[in-house]
Amino acid sequence: MILLLRAAVPLFLSMVMGMAGTVVVTSVLGKHDTVTLAAFAVVTAVLNPAGAAVQGALRGLGPFVAPYREDPAGAVPIVRDARWLSLATGVAGALAVLCVPALASRTGVPGEVVREMGLLPVLLAVYLLVFASTGGASTILVALGRSGDVLWSNLAFGVVLSGLTATLVPAYGLTGVGVAWAVAGTVAAVVASLCLRRALGRPIGQARPRMSEIVGLAKVSIPLAGTVLIKFGVLGVVTFAASTTGTRDTAAHAVLTTLTGVMMMASLSVAQASVPEVARARDVAGARRANRTAALLAVAGTLVGAGLLLGLGERVLVLFSDDSAVRERVLALLPLMLLSSALDAAQAVQGIGLTALKRSAASLVYFAAGYGLLVLAAVPVARTWGITGLWVAMALANGLLVVLQGTGFHRHSAKVGSPAWVRPGTAVRGA
Structure with missing residues (x-):
């Protein structure tokens, strides 16, 4: 029980940090303009399930990596395979977000709300691709018994997202939110990748996709x-x-x-x-x-x-x-x-x-x-x-x-x- 608590507490704090960042975004947009907040709500109505689906797919990597806790370097081939799978799911999620303006127009969302979206769908699609590029680093860290490292990437995401949103929204509206989200996602991805590199104890490197193993992960x-x-x-x-x-x-x-x-x-x-x-x-x-x-x-x-x-x-x-x-x-x-x-x-x-x-x-x-x-x-x-x-x-x-x-x-x-x-x-x- 103590081992589970030690692993779960950093994950809980990571979720709190992620939620705190989105709360700040909603608060800043609510004070900026009602139409802007409405447009953000429409886009995130697709972003949230798309992002959750990508994250859910990445969580499936855990049981494949867990047996390597005493030999982290041995998990490197799996991490390489996971990158290919996560990029595929990330592309699917990004395409769904890019379709939001067209979908909103056809479902009766007011024109002013659709126009207000601007570059936000594009920037959030970039964020999803960046998130997917980590190859499920957070899940892999948890599987290797390094859940404490997951906190740092989410902390970076929450702090950068909150700070950039407060700075950029007054001048750039939803485009500012998109930039903040993409930059925060990139910073978090870099932190997660560095933590993963340290946990594995060796460079991940590149390799040709092993289709049978990737299918097994899928x-x-x-x-x-x-x-x-x-x-x-x-x-x-x-x-x-x-x-x-x-x-x-x-x-x-x-x-x-x-x-x-x-x-x-x-x-x-x-x-x-x-x-x-x-x-x-x-x-x-x-x-x-x-x-x-x-x-x-x-x-x-x-x-x-x-x-x-x-x-x-x-x-x-x-x-x-x-x-x-x-x-x-x-x-x-x-x-x-x-x-x-x-x-x-x-x-x-x-x-x-x-x-x-x-x-x-x-x-x-x-x-x-x-x-x-x-x-x-x-x-x-x-x-x-x-x-x-x-x-x-x-x-x-x-x-x-x-x-x-x-x-x-x-x-x-x-x-x-x-x-x-x-x-x-x-x-x-x-x-």
């Missing part, structure tokens, strides 16, 4: 990216359903969703930190013990956050809304949101545990089943029971995922250490 990474896309897509449908219930309820749903994102940082950091421990387990008991410890820590972190929210209540919510009716609605739904978050934390650990076992395709199937039911129910539930019904539905969906992912992890982990079990990383050894 079989774990791409389903994980698909899981992220499903979650973002379904939550988007839920938000749309919430928007049909009334202005105040929509605002309350937005606040609850934001709080959920904050709550999930602890569980995601623990889940990511558990990947090397599960991947390196030599037997069934070891894999299940690491997964069980991570699940307990993730749920405990969520419960601590829940206690703080319930205790502070109004004093926290006033930061999100000046409307007392919205705050009252959020307070009334807070227990439901916290239940949904606790279940989400537990299922996330089980799902990432399946990734550590190189069974992310199974997790994708479970996610499609659980969230598929939610997307079918969202609009009818919102019309009948409002956002209260929506949050009940989300809690039920997350509860179903706990059962599906937990059962799946139990079934697949039963093969760890058996003669038929292929140790994570063995398929990609060799220079």
